[in-house]
Amino acid sequence: MTGPGVLAGLSVVTLAPNLPGPLAAAALRDDGARVVKVEPPGGDPLKALSARWYADLHRVVEVRTLDLKTDAGQSELRALLAGADLLLTSSRPSALARLGLSPAALDADFPHLCRVRIVGDTRDPETPGHDLTYQAAAGLMDPVSPAMPRTLLADVLGGREAYAAALALLLGRERGSAERERVVGLGDAARFASAPLRYGLTAPGGLLSGAQATYRLYRTADGWVAAAPLEAHFVGRWTATLGPDAERTLAGHPTAHWVDVAAREDLPLVAVTETEGPWGD
Structure with missing residues (x-):
């Protein structure tokens, strides 16, 4: 990016740790948005898993440590949200509700605020999981002789889906849309990625399965x-x-x-x- 970016002047607050949230936030940052990352006192697990990737994704991101279980942390978060254009989260709905961040509460308190909620799976957002379980459930591993995936497909694709959802909400708001929230599921992302398998292209014997000499x-x-x-x-x-x-x-x-x-x-x-x-x- 050589200019100020198409999102210059917009502010993003993210509470989303691990990988999909930081990926989405970094993409919004690269488009010019100001990004404030709120982390709990224990920090983001991604930093322990890959310090270098964490550093790259949080470049030019303002990281604040807040204990949202305290009144002081809640107060500081609400001050951030009052001036923000977008909130990015990746907690289960019940956890967000306990923090006063349910859709109804946010609609009432911050009607201008767009929100992207990353969940494990929109079919059952309260069930825990990670990239490995979402890929396995979506049929992206050979059930006979499975091997660990070489990439975190659901997380990476989910991060891009969250980025796209954020752009759609922000553009819609500018055009007068009343929509303020979209939910992105990592299990949904894995199922989306499995479409070539479901439709037979990469299934055994399919045109793109390795059975043909030309692919x-x-x-x-x-x-x-x-x-x-x-x-x-x-x-x-x-x-x-x-x-x-x-x-x-x-x-x-x-x-x-x-x-x-x-x-x-x-x-x-x-x-x-x-x-x-x-x-x-």
């Missing part, structure tokens, strides 16, 4: 490549380059060779590599 992983002489020459013009170029037995041809040379060939022949093929960036803290 699968191939072993090379020293590793693996991912190839996706789906469209007809790519298929023709793929066959002309690799011949009738692509699997055997690819196995005959190292990955770097095939990456160079793909660049030269304009083919959708890349090396299967480890992620770039820091590991651990």
Whole structure:
């Protein structure tokens, strides 16, 4: 972002720890909003899990430590909300109600305030869970030989959904909409991400399941490549380059060779590599 940002002049208060809330708040910050993060005396668990990611997500975010179970903490929070445009939370409804932050209370006390509530699952927002349980329940793991997911898909997608909900509420308010609250479920996000599986694209035998020669992983002489020459013009170029037995041809040379060939022949093929960036803290 080189200018002041489309949300410059707007203020966000977030009570949401862990990952989806900070992801959404960081996106709003990057669009120019002022973000104040309220953390309990024990802090945000994300800081202990990944200090570097926590630091990146909270860059230019004002972090305040408040005990919302005390009158002083409640008073300071209410002062923040009085001047805020958006409240972001990720607690269960019953916990928010105990803090005086139920939808009815917020409507009455802060009618101007937009709210995005992140919950575990909109089907049953009081049931506890985390990314792993939401992915498993949505069918995103092989039930026969499950492996731990390589990303926190429900959390990351849920954070983007919360960001989108915030933008919709703020834009709607500017256009005269009376809507002030949207609820984002992490279980809902996992089910949304499972649509390609439910509709058969990535299910066993599906077009994008690895069963087709034009969308699968191939072993090379020293590793693996991912190839996706789906469209007809790519298929023709793929066959002309690799011949009738692509699997055997690819196995005959190292990955770097095939990456160079793909660049030269304009083919959708890349090396299967480890992620770039820091590991651990």
